[in-house]
Amino acid sequence: MTENTPDVSVIIGAYEAMPYLVKCLASVEAQTLGADRIEIVAVDDGSTDGTGEYLEEFAARSKVATRVVRQANSGGPSGPRNTGLALARGRYVFFLDADDHFGDEALERLVTMADRAGTDVVLGRTVGVNRNAAKSMWKETVERADIYRSNVKYTLSAQKLFRRDLLVRHGMRFDESLTTGEDALFTLEAYLRGSGVSVVADYTCYYLVGREDGKHLTKTGGYVPRFASARALTELIAAHVPAGERRDLLMMRPFTVTLLPQFGPVVLRQPRDVLLAKMELAAPLMAAHWTPGLAGRLKTEDRLRLTCVALNRPDALVDVVTRLQQGPPPERVRRWGREYLAYPHFRDPAVGIPDSAYEVRGAPGHLGVTRRRARRLAGRVLRRAGWARGST
Template sequence: MSTQSGHLPDVSVIIAAYNAMPYLTKSVTSALEQSIGRERLEIIAVNDGSTDTTGAELDRLARENPDTLRVLHQENSGGPALPRNRALDIAKGRYVFILDADDYLGPEALERMVAAADTNGTDVVLGKTIGVGGRKSPTMYKKNEAKTDVFSSEVYRTLNPMKLYRRELLDRHGIRFGYELRVCEDQPFVMLAYLRASGISVVADYDCVYWSYRDDGGNITRTIQDLDSRVEVLQYMLPLVAKEVPAGPGRDLLLQRHLEIDLPWILRRIRHVQRREDQEKVLADLRPLFDTYYTDALAARLPAMLRLQCHLVQHGMLDELLTVRRFNEVPAAERVFDVTIEDGRAYAHYPYFRDDAVKIPDRVYDYTAQLSIRQDLTRIRPAEEPDHVLIIEGSARLHRVPQDQEAALVLRERDGSDEHRLPIDSPDDLRIPLRTAADGRPLPAGTWDVFVSLTAAGHTEEARLGSRSDDLDTTPVDHELRDGTQLRSVRAYVTSRGNLTLKTGAPVSRLKRELRADAARWSSEAPSRLLVSGTLRDLGAGERLLLRLTNAVGSRQEYTTDVDPATGRFEQAVPLAAGEWRVHWLLDVPGATPRRATRAVEVPRDLPVTQWRRRLVQFWYAKPLPAAKTKTLTLRVGRKSLLKALLRK
């Protein structure tokens, strides 16, 4: 077989197949139809002594795609290691991709993964894996990672071989699949590739690999029931990790993966082994591993339930282990236990906690890192004015902790470093006083994320308010905060991730928003008086509406305006003295900062000159200055010359 253009391919896809029908056809076809193009691709499929039609189907596909697909046939080897190694030895691609015969690729998978390796100079690329047909897949593909390693990311959580590898890396270090393990033979291969790689990339924004669940039970990891084979995996991998990685946090991180993923497979099944001597043998085989590699630092990284089981395995406590396994197999939603907090540390009341007959140390039950805040929230609503309080109906508590808990809400500005802490009386009484949330004042304009903080016996947990609340009404709540002379808009909404956020607007003058003024006019009864009228809504107790006249030298005249409390209507007659007067509304709110706010009285379009006479011989006038000169109503008031008045007559 040769590629169509005669040059070496970019990718060699390697498929080891044993009794893989009918899944095989889709697997091979997904590789043939890759967007990277046939000229950059070769596929090597090895039929490992199948007894179904796998071999015939591979031959058919090869006849239809002779320039891309090469098929090898061999006697059954008992596992995928030998056929994979045989294909690796003849592969020509710059990269190789190991594909299981019952899984398949997304159309752009290889193109995207090769681009990631070439762009970032990395030797291994993980493509996002999707479970199909009920099969679970790794959940670590949260974001793309250009270049990482096993110690800076979660890539070591997945040791299945379906990844892109630089072939030169595998050849230079002699990395091949081993024959020592009956199951999980891919773990040493992937681990060594990770550790020898110059860098690892993660393609998380595209579904690259579809991981199928075979309804015939043909997936190897679902048919192996031999606990000994799984113990062998730990017996092989833990020493290999210790050999490759110096003692310390890096080694503990890798060992943690094997204890959290491989060990539970064994523990879940040990209770169902019928003969006690077989159960004891499993513990006897595991104990030397714990004596050698299980340190206090590694134990501290584990969840408390697994840490307890590791302790029981390490000390050969089979009966206690079986009891704990029965407790652990109760569905999580039905599993009942308390958590006690003492001196800032939390302890789970799992079986044998502080049992004097068993004497397991408290540190084994340390639950501090797993403490969570359980939130049962229903809706958000503002309280009736004048409280201006945002009420979050529901409760937030440290889960499983029956002790008294001090509660506070914390408001953090999303785009800055400002933070405001609001103590609350109870975790069942969640409320935000909008008028005083920022150290006695309203929140400045911005976006404020809301957190809940709970403290018990010296330990504090904090979480975004709203998370884990499936029943929370996500309808936004809009509120207008009357803050003295100002109005502030507040919107409470739930983000796409289910968390409560407040968006506060810049303050706006209440006079600007609440005062609706009629056009100023002259009094028909007394031409020397200016009449102003209009409507002012929501004037509070003790608040006053005034009209202020200011002249050029700073002299002021202020007139209190009576506002009808029922309708909000008002009318004010203003006597005029000689001078040039600017006319403003004034809102006076005792105790507010600022206490007073002003708004200009607008220049009427057609306010005429008015005239009147005093003491028979004094002629006066008042006229507005042109609007082009000022947007504020400014009146010039003066006395007319008697001679000029007589001459005009």
């Protein structure tokens, strides 16, 4: 690295980003890391609302070195991010969406963490402004998170600090063929290829802004791109993680976040031919990656729905979802130390859904656990009683 190498290249892909872009850029200028340690690579993706002109005006007056590229619209965020990544010079890169903005100390804290921990990806606490943001991974600051067992696998957006050497070494780019989930694929690959993932949870680094005009790419597009995203993510996991517990743990992310919503209440509102098309799209994913280890980690209701998909039982799925939405709580059935929730088609031989799909796993009322605890407690009581009798 030369003396003039910035610590961070902030890559901003911008399309029709006014007036949000004003606050976005101001938040980069306000960074405590210092203007001399930051560069901005801003890519106007064919805007017509003055975004490109504002970027050029900003570049001409800002103390932060700013390079502006104006290109024809690419149709999604991957194109401008790839353009910016190819031009970046920093030790680290951060993909900042033009609608969003930083907390003042964000880059200083993220770089400090990456340098101290030697990790290749750093997540900064993110909060939503007029929209929801993931919360479960911000409980504590962690120098090295377990990507398999922690909740970092549930935040795969691109708004993170990445060590640029990692991305260059592996030729990593955003998949421009995907219209949704391209950031999840990129980020998870960085998790898997990198030297570790850190979490900065004690400071709000990033503000995820909900636009008043509702223009969020994640809200657009039909169901077909969702299945393409799930397929790409499952294939990435399978390519990097051998079959077994760790693969099952990572597979929970595409199965619960991407696939499961396609087979929830929406099936009661969509035409039957759409449900059948979704089942067909899901079939190869279920055949390749739906395992007992993965199924056993899901809540009963989620496991049951996905089992219906895996067995190609669309009518049973509709019955289960209808009961979940409208019916009373299911009867709890206990048999041979196990507990089941008797949702529709429980032990119906004509449908053939296995009991394991209905089983309550690890719940407080799980009789297998309860009886083992009772036996241990009884043993302790008897031992203490025997000792007491012998001592009198």
